[in-house]
Amino acid sequence: MTTAVARSDRRISPIFLGIAAVMAVSGWAVWTDFAELPGLAIFLFVTAAWVVSLCLHEYAHARTALHSGDISIGAKGYLTLNPLKYTHALLSIVLPVLFVILGGIGLPGGAVFIERGRISGRWKHSLISAAGPLTNVLFAVVCTAPFWLHALDGVPLGFRYALAFLALLQVTASILNLLPVPGLDGYGVIEPWLSYGIRRQVEPFAVFGLFAVFGLLWIPEVNTVFFDAIHGLLQSLGVSESDTYCGFDAYQFWQQSNPSCGVG
Template sequence: MASPAVRGEGRVSPVFLALVAIMAVSIWAVWTDYAASPGFGVFLFIVSAWLVSLCLHEYAHARTALHGGDISIGEKGYLTLNPLKYTHALLSIVLPVIFVIMGGIGLPGGAVFIERHRIRGRWKHSLVSAAGPLTNVLFALVVTAPFWLDAMDGVPDHFRYALGFLALLQVSAAILNLLPVPGLDGYGVIEPWLSYKVRRQVEPFAPFGLLAVFGFLWIPEVNHAFFDMIDAILRALGVTPWDTYWGQELFRFWQGTPDIPSLGA
């Protein structure tokens, strides 16, 4: 039988439960149009849901690493879904939220420290890296399910737009994370299959990989191509640019509540 300490390593953190509670209350507020400012309700929903998805992203890395052989994961607190346990809370929580507020991009964040030497087998290493962005993919599928299942009848417009914008964040996070750029999960997927010489040559660039990606996104042509790809994926899932645009407009409640035309207009 597992000791109380070991069992406690996987106990869900009150911090995560509080995030889920805020998300649930904000969903109710947006659905019922209870909040005095619809945009503020959408803002709380998006931010809390985004933080929940970040916690699940890092949990997926940690859980996969645990099953891959890194038994140190539990004692680090990663299995509790507590974002305060992450190695770089600033990079993994604060900066992603700031980027969502500023630019509507799902910023990937690296948080859990995995003792890779404990994991044997290239496939296991690749799965550890892939687990996080695949969680974003799953989250995007869940969020967009009412769209691609054609189950939007009776859904309030504000809630529909909030789901659309949240889906955009999840899709953008998945794409960015899966790029084969040093420092991102996509590179972590292919790294075990590269030669030792190549890995050593690339290693010094890992801390700057994410900065390089966002530098490229400032190039207008790259930015347009990136968001065109996101729009194409969202359209395939039933989410239109109309949904994501008004979702982002509502999210930025500090700019004033937008005068949103009816879908039937």
């Protein structure tokens, strides 16, 4: 099976490189406490890092689809990591960023168009859907590593909080996107194993899955249970709830910061 694509179709986009540069510069500003407004630096660092993870999430879907038989992926621009090439930039970038800003919830939306007819084998279809959330799992491991490795000596407080909040986003993204809800990757994993009739009945609801999950999380009782579980998982990895709270508090720099966090 050939997976050859034109060099121009896999050249990293200047847009992605620009976002990565914002992440690097703002991360340096947080680490060195260079910025006059540390909250703004944390906001830029976390947002840029989150968008980078979204781009890599979609890239993982595309790359796996390419090696599974969909050679049209390259021409669509998905291998360039350019977020403007996604089928629905609103679902893949704009809404996930808004979810973070408004509620501190990491929830990527799938928006790369894969020509499933080119791919044979249910396991391949499942792996394509799983590739994106597994990227978030990898990001979560990287973000939490300094905590569970007890390697935080010398890490500036603001950077520690930013990492903790990023870890929260990646863990929530991993778990929520693996839910077997139509429109999310978790459903894409099990969909190939469902009967044709069930898939046809569920298909019309796929466009509402992302909004339904986000809406449920605004119900206080659901939100409490969900985030209690998330914080319990993070706690087992050495990331305290106070770290993630202070990270989100610093991220929303336009609001009055909590003095106990020591950032702002």
